[in-house]
Amino acid sequence: ISKGVFAYYPNLRQVNLGKKIRSIGLSAFEGCAQLEEIVIPDSVVDMGSAAFGLCSGLNNVTFGSGLTYIPNQCFEGTGLKTINITPNITTIFYKAFATSDLTKITIRDTVTILDSGVFSSCSSLSSVTIGCGINYLSSDLFRDCEALTEINIPDNITTINSEAFEGCSALTNVTIGTGLTSIYRDAFSGCTRLNSITCKAATCPSISSYAFSEIGTNGFLYYPEDSDYKSWVNLLKPYGWTGVPTDMSPLQLNGYNMVALFQRRNDTGVTKLFAFDIGNNSAYIRKILVDG
Numbered sequence: 001i002s003k004g005v006f007a008y009y010p011n012l013r014q015v016n017l018g019k020k021i022r023s024i025g026l027s028a029f030e031g032c033a034q035l036e037e038i039v040i041p042d043s044v045v046d047m048g049s050a051a052f053g054l055c056s057g058l059n060n061v062t063f064g065s066g067l068t069y070i071p072n073q074c075f076e077g078t079g080l081k082t083i084n085i086t087p088n089i090t091t092i093f094y095k096a097f098a099t100s101d102l103t104k105i106t107i108r109d110t111v112t113i114l115d116s117g118v119f120s121s122c123s124s125l126s127s128v129t130i131g132c133g134i135n136y137l138s139s140d141l142f143r144d145c146e147a148l149t150e151i152n153i154p155d156n157i158t159t160i161n162s163e164a165f166e167g168c169s170a171l172t173n174v175t176i177g178t179g180l181t182s183i184y185r186d187a188f189s190g191c192t193r194l195n196s197i198t199c200k201a202a203t204c205p206s207i208s209s210y211a212f213s214e215i216g217t218n219g220f221l222y223y224p225e226d227s228d229y230k231s232w233v234n235l236l237k238p239y240g241w242t243g244v245p246t247d248m249s250p251l252q253l254n255g256y257n258m259v260a261l262f263q264r265r266n267d268t269g270v271t272k273l274f275a276f277d278i279g280n281n282s283a284y285i286r287k288i289l290v291d292g
Helices: 230-239
Strands: 037-039 060-062 104-106 127-129 150-153 173-176 196-199 220-223 242-245 249-253 259-265 271-277 285-291
Touching: 220 230, 230 242
Parallel strands: 037 060, 104 127, 150 173, 173 196, 196 220, 220 242
Antiparallel strands: 249 259, 259 271, 271 285
8 A cells, every 4th residue: 555545535434454465655544534443454564654643533453463563653643542462563663652542551572662752642541561571661652641640660671761751740659670770861750749659679770860850749769678779869859758668668647747657567477667757858767666
């Protein structure tokens, strides 16, 4: 199918692609706002950028077994709410699903490359599952996903690139796996409700000084008990955050936000309460309040 051959056809509602088609050209169906469904046959092995971009009525796509990638801006601005990324697809390129209506996405383990901005500005995206096939989160990957409330970053991720989650204004909870080594500029900037980060990496990752600008206040950074996370704690100090070993959980704050109470259960089930001085934004144990 040649590039742009059906672009901006105003009344195109249905397309049946034959089983001998091997290529869908650049912008072939771009801007076909009435198109609702597309089935890409197994014979298709090549697809051009923006092939179905700005098809605002498109709500269902089925991928065949011949395609190994999703090209630049292929489904940008579509009405897709969910998508099944088949195991044969290993690469998803620049802004492939940006500004679409996605609400949930599961990235299979077979995906090894997620390019920059793939899911940016998907304002309804509230659930993300990241597979173990990729080792970094690209820049702008989830930028301005305003419905995303939490994210679990698996152990295979070593790098969170610039602006990956910038502007995710509903994001409150981030869990980061053991493999993280670097967080770049503005990765979480503008996450104004963020108040909990759990990082399982034994060594404190390298963090840009602007990685967490304009985030929520009085939050908690949980980290492995025997690790030195002083640099990260100091970075969050202007926002009133507290660093806490990961085997503790917050119980309450007093009305003046100066003392936090935490509980720790050991292997025998015994609970201890500890007091932390939030005013100094440190994980220094001031006093054991209850023992046993």
